[in-house]
Amino acid sequence: MLPSTVSRRIAIAPAAALAALAWLPPAFGQGRTPDGQPDIQGMYTRNGVVGLEAKPPVNPIDPSGANPLSVSNRGDGLGPYPSIFGRGGTVLRGGQGRGQRRTGIVDPPDRNLPWRPEEDQKRREFLLHMNPPVDLRHVELNARCALPGLFQGEDGNNPYQFLQRPGEVMILYDYNHTSRVIHLDGRPHVGPSIRLFMGDSIGRWEGNTLVVDTTNFNDRTSYSREIPYLSDALHTTERFSLADSNTIDYEVTIDDQKLFTKPWKIAGYFSRVPPGVASMEFACAEGSQTLLDIFGKPPEKGGPDK
């Protein structure tokens, strides 16, 4: 039989804990790839990217027992939003103190986002129909095993691996076997009729900072549970800045003129994981019963092929 709802797994080799003690990172700023890029390759966790607004709406799909709206408080942990969806990981988080780094919404500093008032109202209304979801559109993407967009790949346990080759940076996610390619070869964005969960990413190095311009998003990606969708006008500028040999600071300007009157910024960071941490297959749709649990069985059509 297929495995249960979502198989997500982190392997830490038994020797990893000991190996970590003996591990010395490369000296900062020395590494260069053969084509001259600052070498940021390796396995990292992402931290702090998803944060809260100053006055966030109630999150209706928080699966914790504290949320009276949740319909997934069942003994077996299953249901429309299994409790596993709510667990942020701490196993792999690096030694850096969160307090030393900028996280969550950083601009505007008071975290009052420049919503267009009617769009803020629409999203608050949308949230009220997400648990239980009134229709497919109101099911969050993670529960559909869809590509996560730039922000929902998960802070915490599921690591990210950076690879570099001439003209490209590739980011491999453990989460749902996602990957992103950032083109450094000066090509233009794809045409406007092509819409993507992960967007179309063009990058360049400015010193030790990789600056990535991404457009062509579809209208399905989200920032957080409280901001459950962004529009197809979304345009992001990401800055991956080498902070030290173990840390990449991450800042994103979110420009979505359909929803907001001006751009706003979020921040977070990537920290290297100890040696011995491996990414494993994160099959999602192959075992997921989530939509069946939420909506019941779709009507059968067709039969054996004669």
Place this chain on the structure above:
Amino acid sequence: MVSLAASAQVPRASGGQPDFSGVWQAVNAASWDIQDHSGELGVPPGLGVVEGGEIPYQPWAAARKRENRLNRKTADPVAANCFLPGVPRATYMPYPFEIVQTPKLIAITYEFAHALRTIPMDASPHPEGLPDTWMGDSRGHWEGDTLVVDVKNFNDQTWFDAAGNFHSDQLHVIERYTLKDADHILYEATIEDPKVFTRTWKMSMPLYRRLEKNIGLLEYECVFYQQEEKYKNAPFHR
């Protein structure tokens, strides 16, 4: 298949190995049926990719394959459910894939269902005692100019094609990637599965570099599109 040595014209990585990086695609009908087959509605005809033509099924397995084929529209894990296609099927799905080659790790990302493989090149062994997987556990090494990838630790859920050719969780695939020139790979996959076949067998095919200017993978989110169709009138129980 004639074994072709890589010519001097192939791109090379900084370490001297052939550089397979780029966007590639098979141009054949193997994803529908890896053996010779005629066209049908929705099925492009094709020359088989199995060397010698025959797949050496054990008798029980030959019967199971025939049954799979009869039920293929609802039983093919890819056509019916958009599941991860496994290896080698991911290679000859009618969608491009991208190889990103670095000295210690080669990644292959497939447009279909954003399938992803990572291939460590550090002589590490297959890990023991881990759960079965859809795409297998891949470990690579160089034999001259050929990239050899040993793939194990599969589940028994994927098919080789939409015609019902199948395997068990004992599947062991040895892939060989050889650059014939800058824009063509000779791809060979040796298949071992003592539970299902009477002997080892092999498929081979050329892979073609996608030469379009600014080529890059887009997204074919099969699961998402299927959900949009199946659940468009949801909910069903209220």
